[in-house]
Amino acid sequence: MKIPSRRFREFLIERIIFLSGIASVVFVALIFLFLLREGVAVLKTTSLGSFLGGRFWYPISTPAKLGILPLILGSLLVTGGAVIIAVPLGIAAAFYIAEVVPKRLRMILKSFVEVLSAIPSVVLGFLGITILVPFLKNVLHLPTGLTALSGSIMLAFMALPTIISISEDAINAVPREYKDGALALGATHWQTLYRVVIHGALPGIIAAAMLGIGRVFGETMAVMMVTGNAAVIPHSLFEPVRTLTATIAAEMGEAAKGSPHFYALFAIGIVLFVISFAINLTADLLLNRNRKQ
Amino acid sequence: MRTPIRNVLWAVLVLWGTIIFACSCGSNRAGSGSGSALQIKGSDTMVNLGQAWAEAFNKLHPEINVAVTGGGSGTGIAAILNGTCDVAESSRAIDEKEIQQAKAAGLNIRETIVALDGIVVVVHPSNPISSLTMDQLREIFMGNVMRWNVFGGEDRPIVLLSREVNSGTHIFFKEHVLRRGKSKGPEEFAPGALMMPSSYAIAEETANNENVIGYYGLGYISPRQKVLAVARDDRSPAVLPTIDSVRANAYPISRPLYFFTRGDPSGAVKDFLEFALSPEGQKIVRDTDFVPIK
Numbered sequence: 258m259k260i261p262s263r264r265f266r267e268f269l270i271e272r273i274i275f276l277s278g279i280a281s282v283v284f285v286a287l288i289f290l291f292l293l294r295e296g297v298a299v300l301k302t303t304s305l306g307s308f309l310g311g312r313f314w315y316p317i318s319t320p321a322k323l324g325i326l327p328l329i330l331g332s333l334l335v336t337g338g339a340v341i342i343a344v345p346l347g348i349a350a351a352f353y354i355a356e357v358v359p360k361r362l363r364m365i366l367k368s369f370v371e372v373l374s375a376i377p378s379v380v381l382g383f384l385g386i387t388i389l390v391p392f393l394k395n396v397l398h399l400p401t402g403l404t405a406l407s408g409s410i411m412l413a414f415m416a417l418p419t420i421i422s423i424s425e426d427a428i429n430a431v432p433r434e435y436k437d438g439a440l441a442l443g444a445t446h447w448q449t450l451y452r453v454v455i456h457g458a459l460p461g462i463i464a465a466a467m468l469g470i471g472r473v474f475g476e477t478m479a480v481m482m483v484t485g486n487a488a489v490i491p492h493s494l495f496e497p498v499r500t501l502t503a504t505i506a507a508e509m510g511e512a513a514k515g516s517p518h519f520y521a522l523f524a525i526g527i528v529l530f531v532i533s534f535a536i537n538l539t540a541d542l543l544l545n546r547n548r549k550q
Numbered sequence: 551m552r553t554p555i556r557n558v559l560w561a562v563l564v565l566w567g568t569i570i571f572a573c574s575c576g577s578n579r580a581g582s583g584s585g586s587a588l589q590i591k592g593s594d595t596m597v598n599l600g601q602a603w604a605e606a607f608n609k610l611h612p613e614i615n616v617a618v619t620g621g622g623s624g625t626g627i628a629a630i631l632n633g634t635c636d637v638a639e640s641s642r643a644i645d646e647k648e649i650q651q652a653k654a655a656g657l658n659i660r661e662t663i664v665a666l667d668g669i670v671v672v673v674h675p676s677n678p679i680s681s682l683t684m685d686q687l688r689e690i691f692m693g694n695v696m697r698w699n700v701f702g703g704e705d706r707p708i709v710l711l712s713r714e715v716n717s718g719t720h721i722f723f724k725e726h727v728l729r730r731g732k733s734k735g736p737e738e739f740a741p742g743a744l745m746m747p748s749s750y751a752i753a754e755e756t757a758n759n760e761n762v763i764g765y766y767g768l769g770y771i772s773p774r775q776k777v778l779a780v781a782r783d784d785r786s787p788a789v790l791p792t793i794d795s796v797r798a799n800a801y802p803i804s805r806p807l808y809f810f811t812r813g814d815p816s817g818a819v820k821d822f823l824e825f826a827l828s829p830e831g832q833k834i835v836r837d838t839d840f841v842p843i844k
Contacts, residue, residue: 313741314741315738316715317715317721318738319734327741386751386754386755387754390755390758391758391759394758394759400706400707400709400761401709401744401755401759401761401762402758402759403744403755481747482747482751485744485745485746486714486744486745486746486747487741487742487743487744487745488741488745489741489742497742497744499745507714507715507716507745507747508714508715508716510621510622510624510625510716512716513624513628513647514628
């Protein structure tokens with residue numbers, strides 16, 4: 258009796274683990290199918306060109322104007338700004354933590370980086386609206402501090418932990434022999450970091466940046482609170498923008514089911530999905546290349 | 551080896567059982583209006599008011615459990631149409647599409663005006679302008695006038711603050727000020743108007759920025775913003791929004807606040823409705839900075 262029941266248990270456990278393993282694949286596929294089913298219906302009321310390239314977003318007017326070009330540009334601008342701030346800062350911090358800092362301080366720094374990633378985005382948004390937004394307005398003499406720049410700064414805070422910890426792993430994964438060799442040849446510590454270590458860790462660092470970008474691109478709450486959400490085509494970081502994510506979050510609650518507005522929001526979801534997927538795929542390919550080396 | 555796994559399985563089973571049981575109880579309660587729980591949903595403007603009513607009502611009827619949630623007027627009306635709430639709070643009237651939906655579902659939706667709300671126009675306290683006409687507001691929010699000095703103010707850009715499209719306040723302001731009372735029209739907020747996710751966000755930005763002009767419900771008035779007097783037209787006097795001026799219909803930007811219920815109210819729904827309209831209920835309206843109807 259004992260052996261068959263044990264075999265059965267093994268069998269059962271294997272199946273359960275298998276199901277857990279493919280669950281994420283199934284979920285992603287189902288989510289995409291669902292988005293596609295709901296989102297494609299937007300093409301009944303507007304052409305693909307006027308949806309992706311339209312300059313006006315007046316979703317509840319009759320007839321509704323459903324152009325998401327300002328929203329796409331808004332998302333890209335905020336993300337771009339965050340990358341410019343967070344990537345250099347994150348990589349420098351990773352090098353400091355991995356290569357320079359004394360061992361005891363390293364543990365403290367690493368735990369603070371983790372705490373930073375645990376701050377809820379709505380709390381960051383709250384700080385942004387009460388402190389950062391008035392500060393930027395007064396320092397830069399802008400008409401309003403609710404700008405793409407405020408969003409970029411908030412998002413940079415959110416991307417930093419991802420960028421720092423993954424870059425640090427990549428730096429630690431550089432074989433010790435490379436470093437020892439460089440030092441033995443008479444290179445200084447800085448020369449070793451700058452010419453040797455960074456070279457070995459580069460694919461991992463790029464992947465870290467890409468994952469940080471993915472995190473930033475999909476973020477909603479903090480962005481919605483500080484960017485002003487005006488659906489105009491932005492010309493600089495110092496203007497208000499409306500992002501794709503904030504649009505879905507702000508409008509989904511009220512969109513009448515089955516209306517063009519409702520389908521347009523799902524179509525925005527598809528656009529977000531496709532862009533995030535591309536970012537994550539790039540990051541994955543780079544990480545894999547890193548591992549093979 | 552065997553026991554821990556069995557324990558885990560049991561725990562999972564019991565957990566699922568509890569969840570399913572809890573869900574089925576929850577849906578039973580929400581479904582029937584005369585049960586021991588009352589679901590109220592809708593306008594974000596009215597959430598605080600609904601909450602205050604619910605608390606006072608609960609003291610009179612401890613056996614009835616009242617739950618109030620926001621989400622927007624449209625969310626509330628959608629919920630009353632598909633039966634996931636007992637009372638919908640709304641800061642706008644039911645629209646044509648929703649009436650069609652109710653008809654299609656064979657529902658008789660009843661509206662009751664429970665309070666009035668004035669929408670105040672606010673600027674930074676240092677702004678020298680203290681009154682505007684409805685037409686001037688229209689020009690400003692449509693983006694046709696973009697500097698304060700046109701109205702005798704300082705030489706500064708005008709930054710527009712609006713609520714998001716999911717807000718009843720946004721829709722009311724657009725129809726009442728921009729479209730001069732017509733619900734359908736070509737007029738829109740300027741594309742550059744900032745869409746703020748909450749009245750709090752508008753209040754905060756108005757307190758900090760000399761350039762802005764924004765709007766929100768009477769309940770949000772505080773000394774950190776300057777409230778503008780509004781004139782119906784060039785010949786009318788400018789009126790500050792107060793409880794008296796809204797009730798006398800002298801202040802031009804005001805609106806009724808509604809309850810929507812399914813069919814003729816009975817049981818707990820009827821009790822709650824009567825309570826909201828009672829002198830005690832209307833006192834709560836005044837206490838939460840809205841305008842009582844009586």
